[in-house]
Amino acid sequence: MTDRKTKSGAPTISRRRALQVGAGVVGAAAASTVSAPAVLAATKKIRIGHVSPRTGPLAPFAVADTFAIGQVREKYKNGLKIGNETYEVEIISKDSQSNPNRAAEVAADLILKDKVNIMCVGNTPETTNPVGDQCEANDVPCVSSLAPWQPWFFTRGGKPGQGFKWTYHFFWGLEDIIGVFLNMWDSLDTNKQVAGLFPNDGDGNAWGDKKLGLPPALAKRGYTVTDPGRYQNLSDDFSAQIAAFKKANCEIVTGVVIPPDFTTFWKQARQQGFRPKAASVGKAILFPTSVEALGKDGHNLSSEVWWTPSHPFKSSMTGQSCAELAAAFEASTKRQWSQPVGFAHALFEVVFDVLGRTKDVGSNESILEAIVKTKMDTIVGPVDWTKGGPFKNVSKTPLVGGQWRFVDKKHKYDLVIVNNKTAPNIPVGGKMEPLG
Amino acid sequence: MQWVDTVIQGVLLGGLYALFATGLSLIFGVMRLVNIAHGDLIVVASFAALAVAEGFGMHPLITLLAVVPLMFGLGYVLQRGILNLTLGKDILPPLLVTFGLSIIIQNGLLEVFTADSQKLKAGAIETMSLQIFGGISVGVLPVITFVAAVLVIAGLQLLFFRTMLGSAFRATSDDPDTARLMGIDNRHVFALAMAVSLAVVALAGVLLGVRTNFDPSIGPGRLLYAFEAVIIGGLGSLWGTLAGGVILGVAQSIGARIDPGLQILAGHIAFLIILIVRPRGLFPRAVD
Numbered sequence: 001m002t003d004r005k006t007k008s009g010a011p012t013i014s015r016r017r018a019l020q021v022g023a024g025v026v027g028a029a030a031a032s033t034v035s036a037p038a039v040l041a042a043t044k045k046i047r048i049g050h051v052s053p054r055t056g057p058l059a060p061f062a063v064a065d066t067f068a069i070g071q072v073r074e075k076y077k078n079g080l081k082i083g084n085e086t087y088e089v090e091i092i093s094k095d096s097q098s099n100p101n102r103a104a105e106v107a108a109d110l111i112l113k114d115k116v117n118i119m120c121v122g123n124t125p126e127t128t129n130p131v132g133d134q135c136e137a138n139d140v141p142c143v144s145s146l147a148p149w150q151p152w153f154f155t156r157g158g159k160p161g162q163g164f165k166w167t168y169h170f171f172w173g174l175e176d177i178i179g180v181f182l183n184m185w186d187s188l189d190t191n192k193q194v195a196g197l198f199p200n201d202g203d204g205n206a207w208g209d210k211k212l213g214l215p216p217a218l219a220k221r222g223y224t225v226t227d228p229g230r231y232q233n234l235s236d237d238f239s240a241q242i243a244a245f246k247k248a249n250c251e252i253v254t255g256v257v258i259p260p261d262f263t264t265f266w267k268q269a270r271q272q273g274f275r276p277k278a279a280s281v282g283k284a285i286l287f288p289t290s291v292e293a294l295g296k297d298g299h300n301l302s303s304e305v306w307w308t309p310s311h312p313f314k315s316s317m318t319g320q321s322c323a324e325l326a327a328a329f330e331a332s333t334k335r336q337w338s339q340p341v342g343f344a345h346a347l348f349e350v351v352f353d354v355l356g357r358t359k360d361v362g363s364n365e366s367i368l369e370a371i372v373k374t375k376m377d378t379i380v381g382p383v384d385w386t387k388g389g390p391f392k393n394v395s396k397t398p399l400v401g402g403q404w405r406f407v408d409k410k411h412k413y414d415l416v417i418v419n420n421k422t423a424p425n426i427p428v429g430g431k432m433e434p435l436g
Numbered sequence: 437m438q439w440v441d442t443v444i445q446g447v448l449l450g451g452l453y454a455l456f457a458t459g460l461s462l463i464f465g466v467m468r469l470v471n472i473a474h475g476d477l478i479v480v481a482s483f484a485a486l487a488v489a490e491g492f493g494m495h496p497l498i499t500l501l502a503v504v505p506l507m508f509g510l511g512y513v514l515q516r517g518i519l520n521l522t523l524g525k526d527i528l529p530p531l532l533v534t535f536g537l538s539i540i541i542q543n544g545l546l547e548v549f550t551a552d553s554q555k556l557k558a559g560a561i562e563t564m565s566l567q568i569f570g571g572i573s574v575g576v577l578p579v580i581t582f583v584a585a586v587l588v589i590a591g592l593q594l595l596f597f598r599t600m601l602g603s604a605f606r607a608t609s610d611d612p613d614t615a616r617l618m619g620i621d622n623r624h625v626f627a628l629a630m631a632v633s634l635a636v637v638a639l640a641g642v643l644l645g646v647r648t649n650f651d652p653s654i655g656p657g658r659l660l661y662a663f664e665a666v667i668i669g670g671l672g673s674l675w676g677t678l679a680g681g682v683i684l685g686v687a688q689s690i691g692a693r694i695d696p697g698l699q700i701l702a703g704h705i706a707f708l709i710i711l712i713v714r715p716r717g718l719f720p721r722a723v724d
Contacts, residue, residue, distance in 0.1 A: 056551070230697045240696055271574070
């Protein structure tokens, strides 16, 4: 009714203006219902935004998020004390449905509707990048992890000298993974012929790149890569690749493969008589369930290791050691620990460390100031944005190499660290063994 | 010799595609229903087999004894309870309903089984292989899949042309109104067709689950090849569907042999060429 009145009564007002007024009225109404309880509440509130791929193909990552949020809510149920003031803590976690567009949408919601003070996000560039971009556009501080730093930095248009203003990231990079793989292979006796499996997706193209990817880096250390070319994900047949690898007499397999494709490849390789001495692949064997899917054929597959219960670090939030955190996760979820568990926890460690050091929680600039000065020890190792990592905004965490060992006890498979040349403070649990 | 190997692997891959496609071909043939949820139903069968295999400690191939009847029943109920209501002159409602069903199934599976990648563990048979001539080895499992596809299609062919039920299927397909005048209950016949279709889907799901990992989101990816196999072979023709699957499999293998980037593209190109040369597929069933 009011709308029509505006239109007919004042013909000079354009349709757009009328819509803006209308939206303003609705917005004000919504805002008043949201802020009403806050006014009534005695304490002030801090809102932490969190985006997590709870459904869709990336959902296995989010299991660690749910557990971490549960731990944080328990720890801060009586509020967080900053200076002399106690703040009520509200963590608002929204589902990205494993879709980058949706991730951007819910991030915008968190910023504009829920008015979060700080954002945290993890779990692959598909989640961290759109959320980071929204924060950058809306001047909201954001802490992220669980995505190699190159796709996080360069894909978002980061310029080396300049970096970003509002978004800060901690994780390792592709140079670390290459170093770890090479160190593991060097400890075996092979002919240095490497089979490369690179799909036609963001990761596959980055890893397989002839100039910046694995092939030139491996060539420097005397390894030759046989790369038959990019294939489509969810392929049902790898006979062509296997034939090419057999022809080149490859003894090592590497690549960045999604779990179903690696299973298909690995089974077909056995069926067609291709038996390499080492297989170090990213993505495919991150979660224990993916390795279990291979039956006994997963024994001694190797991968990069970012976090295990035997890492020598401690939580700054709960005081738990890595082993204790993993045990708590297993008790609560009835699942074997996985590498994201440590990082999902560390993300909140950083957020609360930052908030604790913030002078004025109501000001985004003030929170940002605290983020920039972050220098702390977390359950995944030191996080330090003061010294400007490889680039401003990036702090690198240590990476080592490990092998899955078939043990068939409480866990079907254990991830054993076999090479720590890149981070000697993380203890090894065994020696690199060739595949059977 | 390597090209012979490529073609053989392609033919075996075609068996898998044909198995995915047979159920789709069957219901399209009988009631002109395009089931967008077909791929997701394959995944439902894989998860059902997983639940039975882990619950009773059974070998995945033995779970077929339980999963096939289960999916048969599900098919009957699904058609009778939901899809029959959408059938009519307009082909859009069943399409939309099965599309919605696809989303419901994916999220339902996610709730129950989580997003974890699963696999049916069949032991040594997974990696066993047979040496055939010239140093070419083929996996036992792909051979079983291919043989299963041929047997299923032969069996359905017998069902269609040698039994009363088959006559009823063909009669309702040709002219549903006259079939009803002859005392055939269309609703029942359609429900049985969907039931048979899902029984085949059960077999496809179990073999897929033994072959590779599955999770609630992989269904739609399986639908595309099934569609192409059906259309290459000619709508409504079961042997045509097998031929379609094999053509698709061989085209993909040859493409991959040239460059793995061409694998999927080569299949699509073969599909397009056949659409241009024979717009109604290789072996279309009479005039629709």
